[in-house]
Amino acid sequence: MRRLETSKLAIYLLLFAFTLTVLVPLLNLLALSFTAPGKAHLMSGLDLIPKGFSTINYELLFSNPLITGGILNSVWITIAGTALNLALTSMAAYVLARNEFVGKKAVLFFLIVIMVFEPGMIPEYLLVKDLGLMNTLTSLILYKAVNVYYLFILMRFFQDIPEEILEAARIDGAGHFRMYSRIMMPLSKPGLATLGLFYGVYHWNEYFRATLYISEPSKWPLQVVLRQFVVRKDNTSLIGSQNLFDSSIPFDFASLQAGTIIIAIVPLLVLYPFILKYYAKGALEGGVKD
Amino acid sequence: MKAMKRLRQDWVLYAMLALPLLYFFIFHLIPLYGMKLAFQDYRILGDHVWVGWKHFETLFSSPAFASVLQNTIIISLMKIVFVFPIPIVLSLFINEVRSSRYRKYVQSVLYLPHFLSWVVIAGIWISLLNPATGGVNQLASFFQLPSIDYMTSKEHIRWVLVFSEIWRSAGWDSIIYLAAIMKISPGLYEAAKIDGATRLQQMRFITLPHLYSTVVTVFILNLGFFMNAGFDQVFNFMNASVISVVDILDTYVYRIGIGNGQFAYATAASLFKGVIGIVLILGTHFVSKRVSGKGVW
Numbered sequence A: 001m002r003r004l005e006t007s008k009l010a011i012y013l014l015l016f017a018f019t020l021t022v023l024v025p026l027l028n029l030l031a032l033s034f035t036a037p038g039k040a041h042l043m044s045g046l047d048l049i050p051k052g053f054s055t056i057n058y059e060l061l062f063s064n065p066l067i068t069g070g071i072l073n074s075v076w077i078t079i080a081g082t083a084l085n086l087a088l089t090s091m092a093a094y095v096l097a098r099n100e101f102v103g104k105k106a107v108l109f110f111l112i113v114i115m116v117f118e119p120g121m122i123p124e125y126l127l128v129k130d131l132g133l134m135n136t137l138t139s140l141i142l143y144k145a146v147n148v149y150y151l152f153i154l155m156r157f158f159q160d161i162p163e164e165i166l167e168a169a170r171i172d173g174a175g176h177f178r179m180y181s182r183i184m185m186p187l188s189k190p191g192l193a194t195l196g197l198f199y200g201v202y203h204w205n206e207y208f209r210a211t212l213y214i215s216e217p218s219k220w221p222l223q224v225v226l227r228q229f230v231v232r233k234d235n236t237s238l239i240g241s242q243n244l245f246d247s248s249i250p251f252d253f254a255s256l257q258a259g260t261i262i263i264a265i266v267p268l269l270v271l272y273p274f275i276l277k278y279y280a281k282g283a284l285e286g287g288v289k290d
Numbered sequence B: 001m002k003a004m005k006r007l008r009q010d011w012v013l014y015a016m017l018a019l020p021l022l023y024f025f026i027f028h029l030i031p032l033y034g035m036k037l038a039f040q041d042y043r044i045l046g047d048h049v050w051v052g053w054k055h056f057e058t059l060f061s062s063p064a065f066a067s068v069l070q071n072t073i074i075i076s077l078m079k080i081v082f083v084f085p086i087p088i089v090l091s092l093f094i095n096e097v098r099s100s101r102y103r104k105y106v107q108s109v110l111y112l113p114h115f116l117s118w119v120v121i122a123g124i125w126i127s128l129l130n131p132a133t134g135g136v137n138q139l140a141s142f143f144q145l146p147s148i149d150y151m152t153s154k155e156h157i158r159w160v161l162v163f164s165e166i167w168r169s170a171g172w173d174s175i176i177y178l179a180a181i182m183k184i185s186p187g188l189y190e191a192a193k194i195d196g197a198t199r200l201q202q203m204r205f206i207t208l209p210h211l212y213s214t215v216v217t218v219f220i221l222n223l224g225f226f227m228n229a230g231f232d233q234v235f236n237f238m239n240a241s242v243i244s245v246v247d248i249l250d251t252y253v254y255r256i257g258i259g260n261g262q263f264a265y266a267t268a269a270s271l272f273k274g275v276i277g278i279v280l281i282l283g284t285h286f287v288s289k290r291v292s293g294k295g296v297w
Helices: A002-033 A056-062 A065-097 A104-116 A121-130 A137-142 A148-159 A163-171 A176-187 A189-205 A208-213 A222-231 A235-240 A253-286 B002-009 B011-039 B054-061 B063-082 B085-096 B100-115 B118-128 B135-142 B157-182 B186-194 B199-223 B231-237 B249-259 B263-292
Strands: none
Touching: A002 A253, A002 B085, A002 B100, A002 B118, A002 B135, A002 B157, A002 B199, A056 A065, A056 A253, A065 A104, A065 A137, A065 A148, A065 A176, A065 A189, A065 A222, A065 A253, A065 B011, A104 A148, A104 B011, A104 B263, A121 A208, A121 B011, A121 B249, A121 B263, A137 A208, A148 A189, A163 A176, A176 A189, A176 B011, A189 A253, A208 A222, A222 A253, A222 B118, A253 B100, A253 B118, B011 B054, B011 B263, B054 B263, B063 B157, B063 B249, B085 B100, B085 B157, B085 B199, B100 B157, B118 B157, B118 B231, B157 B199, B157 B231, B186 B199, B199 B263, B231 B249, B249 B263
8 A cells, every 4th residue: 555655656746747847947938038137147947936027028029020020920820821721621621521522532532642742842932932922921821721631620520410400401492501601610619619729829830931931020920030039049130120239228138038938828828728628629539640 | 414413503512612622732732743843953944954863863972961861760760769658658647647636737737838839849948958047957057967058969969859859749649548548448447456456557457458559550650750850840959060960851951942042952852751751651551550440541
């Protein structure tokens, strides 16, 4: 009995230690971002409480056009992108869930081929160039308009809706589009919420295509600004645009970098309860591995 | 005639499918066809010139490519050996937690990093591994250990990739094993308890055997992505000091293609990777179907 309790305690402690490896770095960055100017060098990576509280870092960040522009660009590609994703994915899923649809097998085969044969980075880059979409946020919205995995998940969801409900509507004279918009969509809210979160998180975290397609800093999504500032440690493009060196406000790069990371995480934290509720469930049902 | 009637009735279905199919045509098929650039020389004006296997010959005789291929394989292998088992162990541990509140806390925290972009994670880890102030070196100095600049150390950077991969995905990837554990009949544990089996014995003789098929499935699905070696991660963790040991196929394609503008040569490298990837994915799909009845799609 005694031994059993020790091993259980060991497991509890190990799991707790693992959660600390996630929580401590995040809380440390949060604390660092609220640390008063000139005191950042006093902060150790294990400190969870700011040294001298100040919101100056966020005031600086939110007065920087690259950051505010980045947030707006990210919000736009997330909202517009997800809306387009859901519209196209749900229409295709509706059609493919109809057994009477002639050509269903051919389309499904085509989609699997699409999934297996991924085009490479260079032809995609040249295509976006040829389409005249370089330096547009539209390129980021369009290039991933439908994800085949997600389409299959929604298709399965639609297939689970009892045929009798649609049959009744059909007898009342409803056409396919009406059945899709008035019956399938309202009945599939949990499925659509799951997919919306899949797509939304994807768009919010998008950075690579943006580094490929967008060279104008004013059109960068937040993740690219973050990458420039925190990962590539390019302080001048961010600070230079603000002429902070001339200002009398003291500031700390480490705190500003921490603040930028926090800003990029906050929207995910706000949605996190919904993500836990829908995303995890959807990922299991669809067998998605991403 | 019947087919014609069907078609007339179902034109709406075709209309609804038109935009998604157009998307796949433009953004998948056209660039897929564009992979033929691997056998051409790129011209800004006029038609590209066919050059056969020229770029592949250059590629296979280039020492840079050999080292990139080697890095890709080493990093992927390290991840299979050191990252893959962690979520399995983690799911066994989480399953031992009886308090539902503690369990919820552990799961909510450990799933979180999966939703962060690799840019954010790189930012967090750069700060965490800072030689002076970073948490890891602070902890090391507490135990009188020397401070190490992990991000710029050729010796350590691949391990940084392994640990940051565990940090990001171990929690999330344990879900699939937890789901498999949930499906095990409680009767089995009851019977084992009556026979006097300890919890450790229950784990060893009931839980683990029931996880076997899930483990095999996830393992072969992972093999399908072997050549990727985690591009987004490497792209953000890479820096000039360590490029020689972490440069993988995709980062190489990016650098010579987008960076140097050698479009055709880069496409050849990317096609090489793509073909191996397709063989692996098709291979794993059919093996997985045979083993567990569950394919890649």
